Amino acid sequence: MTTATLGAGRPRSLGRVPGLRYAITPIALCGVLLALYAWLGAQNLDSIESRSLTREVLFAKAVEHIQMTLVATALVVVIAIPLGIVASRARNRLITPVILTVANLGQAIPCIGLLVLCTFLLGVGFQTALVGLVAYAVLPVLRNTMVGVQQVDPALIEAARGMGMTRGQILRRVELKLAVPAILAGLRTALVLTVGVATLGAFVAAGGFGELIINGLKLNRMPVTIAGAVLTASIAFFIDWLGGLAENLLKPRGI
Amino acid sequence: MFDRDTGGASIELRALTKHYPGQPAPAVDHVDLDIPAGELVVFVGPSGCGKTTTMKMINRLVEPTSGEIRIGGEDVLSLHPDELRRHIGYAIQQVGLFPHLTIGQNIGLVPNLLGWSAAKTADRVEELLSLVNLEASAFHDRYPRELSGGQQQRVGVARALAADPPVMLMDEPFGATDPITREHLQNEFVKLQKQLRKTIIFVTHDFEEAIKLGDRIAVLKERSHIAQYDTPANILANPADDYVAGFIGADATLKRLALLRVADVECGQQPGSANLPQIAADASLREALDVMLAHGTDRCGSPSGVLTYGALCEAVGTEPAPAPRLQSVGSGSTPVRTAPVPDAARGEAVGT
Numbered sequence: 001m002t003t004a005t006l007g008a009g010r011p012r013s014l015g016r017v018p019g020l021r022y023a024i025t026p027i028a029l030c031g032v033l034l035a036l037y038a039w040l041g042a043q044n045l046d047s048i049e050s051r052s053l054t055r056e057v058l059f060a061k062a063v064e065h066i067q068m069t070l071v072a073t074a075l076v077v078v079i080a081i082p083l084g085i086v087a088s089r090a091r092n093r094l095i096t097p098v099i100l101t102v103a104n105l106g107q108a109i110p111c112i113g114l115l116v117l118c119t120f121l122l123g124v125g126f127q128t129a130l131v132g133l134v135a136y137a138v139l140p141v142l143r144n145t146m147v148g149v150q151q152v153d154p155a156l157i158e159a160a161r162g163m164g165m166t167r168g169q170i171l172r173r174v175e176l177k178l179a180v181p182a183i184l185a186g187l188r189t190a191l192v193l194t195v196g197v198a199t200l201g202a203f204v205a206a207g208g209f210g211e212l213i214i215n216g217l218k219l220n221r222m223p224v225t226i227a228g229a230v231l232t233a234s235i236a237f238f239i240d241w242l243g244g245l246a247e248n249l250l251k252p253r254g255i
Numbered sequence: 256m257f258d259r260d261t262g263g264a265s266i267e268l269r270a271l272t273k274h275y276p277g278q279p280a281p282a283v284d285h286v287d288l289d290i291p292a293g294e295l296v297v298f299v300g301p302s303g304c305g306k307t308t309t310m311k312m313i314n315r316l317v318e319p320t321s322g323e324i325r326i327g328g329e330d331v332l333s334l335h336p337d338e339l340r341r342h343i344g345y346a347i348q349q350v351g352l353f354p355h356l357t358i359g360q361n362i363g364l365v366p367n368l369l370g371w372s373a374a375k376t377a378d379r380v381e382e383l384l385s386l387v388n389l390e391a392s393a394f395h396d397r398y399p400r401e402l403s404g405g406q407q408q409r410v411g412v413a414r415a416l417a418a419d420p421p422v423m424l425m426d427e428p429f430g431a432t433d434p435i436t437r438e439h440l441q442n443e444f445v446k447l448q449k450q451l452r453k454t455i456i457f458v459t460h461d462f463e464e465a466i467k468l469g470d471r472i473a474v475l476k477e478r479s480h481i482a483q484y485d486t487p488a489n490i491l492a493n494p495a496d497d498y499v500a501g502f503i504g505a506d507a508t509l510k511r512l513a514l515l516r517v518a519d520v521e522c523g524q525q526p527g528s529a530n531l532p533q534i535a536a537d538a539s540l541r542e543a544l545d546v547m548l549a550h551g552t553d554r555c556g557s558p559s560g561v562l563t564y565g566a567l568c569e570a571v572g573t574e575p576a577p578a579p580r581l582q583s584v585g586s587g588s589t590p591v592r593t594a595p596v597p598d599a600a601r602g603e604a605v606g607t
Contacts, residue, residue: 159351161316162424163365163414164341177355252355254398 025241029234036230043223052215052224058231064207065235068126068198072133073191080138080190081183084145085171096146103142106135111197115204129198129206136197137190144186148179181251188243195236199228209235263293263454264327264421266313271322273308281320282308284478290471292327292421293452297465299502300475306458309479310424313456314343326422341368344415344423344453348430350407352399358384358410359395365418383413388443405436412444416451423455430459441467462502466491466510474499488514492572511571513541520570522560531556540567 040053051057083103087096115132122128152175160170176183202210212228215221268288274281283305290296298306311317313324315336324331331339352361359380366376384391387409399407408428415423429437429444445468448455459465465472466487474482474490476498483495491511494500503510518536532550534543536558543562546555553564568574 153349153351155347155349155351156353158316159345159347159349160353162314162340162345162347162351164337164339164368165364166337169368174353254356254400255354 022241022245025237029237029241032230032234036227040223040227045223046221048219049221049223052212052221053227058227061207061209061211061228062231062235064201065195065198065209065232068129068133068201068206068208069191069194069235069239072130072137072194072198073187075130075134076137076141076190076194077187079134080141080186081145083138084142084183085149085176087142088146088149088175099142100146103139107139109135111136112200112203115200119204124205126201126206128204129201132200132204133194133197137194140189140193141183141186144182144189145179148182148186149175151182152178177252178255181247181255184243184247184250188240188247191239191243192236195232195239199232262421262452265292265325266290266422266454266456267323267325268309268313269323269325271309271312271324272320273305273312273317274320281478283312284480285322286479286481288473288481288484290454290456292454294470295448295453295455295457295468297469297472298456298458298475299460299462299465299472300479301477302460304475304477305479306475307426309475310426310456310458313422314340314345314424316340341365341418342420342422344417344420344425346411346415346423346425346428348427350399350411350428350431352407352410352414354399357396357398358389358402361399361410362414362417364414369418371418379417383416386416386447387413389413403436404432405440408432408436408440409443412447416453421454423453425455425457427459428457429464430461437464444468462504463510466514474502508571508573509541509544512544512567513539515540515570517543517557517562518559520562520566522557522562522566524560529556531561533557534562540570543567 043049045053080103083099086092087099111132114135115128118128118131122131149171156174156178157170160174165173198208199210199213201208202214209228209232213225213232216223216225216228266288267290268286271283271286271288272281273283286309288296298310300306308317312319313326313331315331319332326343352358353364356364359377362380362383363376366379371379380395381391384394389406389409394402394406394410399410402410408431411428412425415425429440432440441464448468457465457468469487471485472487472490473484474495476482482502483490483499488511490499491503491507491514494503494507500507516536517534517538517540520540532546532552532555534546534555534557543555543557544564544567547553547564554561556562
């Protein structure tokens with residue numbers, strides 16, 4: 001959550017220099033990672049710590065973490081965007097509150113509790129972690145899709161109908177196109193949330209940087225915990241940065 | 256889709272009614288109207304009188320509760336609504352250009368829906384842009400937000416004309432523009448319609464606009480009852496009732512003058528016309544009167560001769576008062592309404 005806010009709060013004045021604005025996040029991230037590397041190198045790591053922080057382990061955890069995030073987000077896209085469209089239609093106004101309540105619950109129920117419950121049903125592993133992540137990240141995308149579609153100027157819809165566009169054409173060619181910025185913003189938030197929540201995947205043996213954090217805490221090895229936390233935060237920042245790029249590239253021209 | 260010989264198709268409304276559920280009275284109540292092919296008919300009436308609802312029933316954006324609509328003899332209610340709308344031009348006050356599409360794509364949208372080839376659509380877009388006086392090369396690839404309000408309105412009209420529909424519905428299309436742009440757009444639109452002869456239903460609450468644009472005007476009361484349906488000149492000369500008279504306002508005669516051109520009036524040849532204030536042949540008689548008032552004279556020179564105050568009176572069907580009676584105006588024996596005109600004429604008479 002903090003990463004999203006920080007990412008969004010980039011100084012506006014830098015926007016005048018194209019490119020520079022987009023270079024700041026990667027440069028800062030490189031700096032942070034180098035500092036982490038230097039700091040870990042300066043510590044006297046014992047055998048547990050050095051075994052937890054080898055290149056192979058870190059690479060494997062990064063892959064697991066990103067995999068969890070991306071698969072969960074892909075599922076969120078498939079679930080939340082159609083639901084958001086359904087919720088945005090005036091004639092569905094009876095089910096809209098139901099959809100929103102369920103989506104709100106997904107975020108309101110503590111994710112760790114949901115993961116534990118899912119473990120009873122699905123056992124431990126990747127799929128269980130996905131359920132928790134998807135439940136958590138559906139809301140921002142669903143809500144933004146719904147609002148993005150609803151905020152389209154009614155005059156445009158009337159013009160489109162008056163020109164003889166079918167409902168499907170209006171949805172695909174007008175409403176969804178104009179909702180793209182809102183949907184992408186929701187997706188960016190969802191991605192950043194997912195990176196953070198994916199650390200909980202370690203509790204259900206789904207791997208990821210959460211494992212470093214938890215192991216470090218359990219075994220009282222501070223450097224391991226710090227490495228896991230800093231790497232997780234770095235991924236969140238990086239993904240938020242990618243999301244910002246995507247928003248600018250995919251936003252329809254003219255709006 | 257519709258039978259058509261010329262530019263437009265006739266429209267017939269029979270007992271057309273819209274009753275919204277839960278409302279005590281119908282919004283539109285048994286409207287009967289015949290609109291001849293190629294004419295521009297203005298629906299004029301106060302806000303909430305049902306004029307827009309009546310118009311929207313014609314392209315079925317509002318489904319009629321009962322009644323009949325025929326375009327070119329064809330029963331509109333038996334057609335598929337989306338298909339029907341592709342053959343009826345539609346322009347609205349908010350313009351409604353799609354912000355994510357270029358001007359070219361906006362105009363080409365209906366041809367695209369109708370499955371025209373890309374080349375045919377491109378030619379048509381170019382033709383339409385020049386028709387509404389926008390340079391195709393400069394505007395084709397721009398986005399709506401880069402255009403001024405007046406330019407957007409022109410694109411809106413071009414878009415409504417895109418598939419060369421026989422019928423156009425226009426809902427206060429110039430309502431949101433400033434007075435100068437509006438007048439400019441109206442003038443261009445009058446010229447355009449002379450050329451195209453579409454059947455157009457034009458909704459407005461501005462009676463001046465109705466007079467200026469309409470071949471006929473339907474003055475509507477609440478529930479879309481037609482108070483009067485006639486040519487602008489006839490409505491101004493003979494308002495059917497107090498409601499219509501109230502809608503026209505107190506300056507009906509001036510409005511009638513505005514409808515007539517200097518070229519329409521017989522101008523006598525008189526010596527010394529070169530010294531008179533001059534007026535163009537395509538100026539309205541109202542403008543001619545303005546020139547006379549401004550110069551304190553009862554005549555002005557036009558390309559075809561001399562236009563007199565008497566000729567203006569004859570044009571609106573009143574007897575010009577003889578000169579001696581003009582002198583008595585100051586004593587208040589003439590109705591106040593006509594006072595300014597004789598005053599000016601008298602000033603001239605006294606001065607020379």
